[in-house]
Amino acid sequence: MTIFLYILFGFLSGILGGMGMGGGTLLIPLLTIFLGLEQKLCQGINLITFLVMALVSLCIHLKNGYIETRGIFYIIFLGVIFSIGGALIAGYLPSKILRMCFGAFLCILAIIEFIKVFKK
Amino acid sequence: MTKKYKHNNAQKLKFSSNNTHKLSLKEKIWLILSGSVIGILNGFFGGGGGMVCVPILEKVLKLPNKHAHATAIAVIFPLSFISAIIYVFNGYVKTFPLLIVGIGVILGGTLGSFCLKWFPPKAIRIIFAVIMLAGGVRLIL
Numbered sequence: 075m076t077i078f079l080y081i082l083f084g085f086l087s088g089i090l091g092g093m094g095m096g097g098g099t100l101l102i103p104l105l106t107i108f109l110g111l112e113q114k115l116c117q118g119i120n121l122i123t124f125l126v127m128a129l130v131s132l133c134i135h136l137k138n139g140y141i142e143t144r145g146i147f148y149i150i151f152l153g154v155i156f157s158i159g160g161a162l163i164a165g166y167l168p169s170k171i172l173r174m175c176f177g178a179f180l181c182i183l184a185i186i187e188f189i190k191v192f193k194k
Numbered sequence: 195m196t197k198k199y200k201h202n203n204a205q206k207l208k209f210s211s212n213n214t215h216k217l218s219l220k221e222k223i224w225l226i227l228s229g230s231v232i233g234i235l236n237g238f239f240g241g242g243g244g245m246v247c248v249p250i251l252e253k254v255l256k257l258p259n260k261h262a263h264a265t266a267i268a269v270i271f272p273l274s275f276i277s278a279i280i281y282v283f284n285g286y287v288k289t290f291p292l293l294i295v296g297i298g299v300i301l302g303g304t305l306g307s308f309c310l311k312w313f314p315p316k317a318i319r320i321i322f323a324v325i326m327l328a329g330g331v332r333l334i335l
Contacts, residue, residue: 077294084295088302090322093310094248096265097299098241100322103329104223111291117240120288121278123296124241127303128266128271132264134307140264142296145217146227149247149269151231157273160237161280178241183245190249191319 079109085122091124092131098124099183106173112170113176217255224254236270237277244270260313 083104091097098120105116135141164172217225227249244266251262251269261330283289314322 080291080294081298082238083217084298085302086298087228088299088304089306089309090242090302091299092303092306092308094244094266095306095314095319096242096245096326097303097306098239099245099326101295101299103326103333105291107329109291109330112286114240114281114284114286115288118278118281118284118290119243119292119295121274121281122232122237122272122287122292124274124301125271125278126296127299128267130300131303131307132271135264135267135310138264138311140303140310141268142251142255142257142261142265143268144250145221145225146265146269147203148217148222149232149250150272151229152226153236153243153269153273154276156230156233157237157243157277160233160234160296161240164238165280165284165286166242167202172238173329174281174334177335178324179235179239179242180211180281180333181331183242184330186245186249186325187319187323187326189322189324191316191324192240 076109088123088127091127092134096183097127099180100177103180112166113173115150117164117172221254225250228254232269233273236273237280240277240281241274243273260310263313264310 083101086092087097087104090100101120102116105111105119106113132141228291232246232250237244247266247269248262251257252259258264281321
């Protein structure tokens, strides 16, 4: 039964992730709240599963002509360096605090999404 | 009004490389700054950087909705790759849940990628936002 839930949660968040709608923002809370996994473990799992999924998904998006490479280098080059910093800080913090921060982050994202949907 | 027309028009272009808008210095600085923020968030939270990236791509690079979503995956990929290495080194990965969740994510991701053509209607996005809000509150408490 638990195995089924793991696959189901992965599947649901994969659908969103493939559309670039934030697979991790769904997968991480599902795993921590319903399956009781540690916050940091979920984050690690999300990163790695995302990488494999992104390979498939990028191929499909490239084929459909949805990928725009112009200008994204500017976002990536400092982003890569800062993502090292972010991951190191996360390593130092206890999972409990990280979990609360993640909760706040989710709330902010949800509010932004609400604003975006109702603006159009 | 003209802005809206431009947006719709751009969405019709299959290959957005036709989009030849030149980046100004201000836009480049915006991209670099937001890239740093996205990097910190994505490394710290092990995800969610894409959600922050999409509005930046739409606003600064003027990408149409679907293109912004697909391109966000390309932007997040190198960032996640580096963070993932650190998470693995710190030992925050276990093989058992990783493999099973991975099967689901890859299957779902493939389906989701094909579904981007029919970008999710408002109702689904609102439901997702409500779930995120509920999850967020639950995690804080």
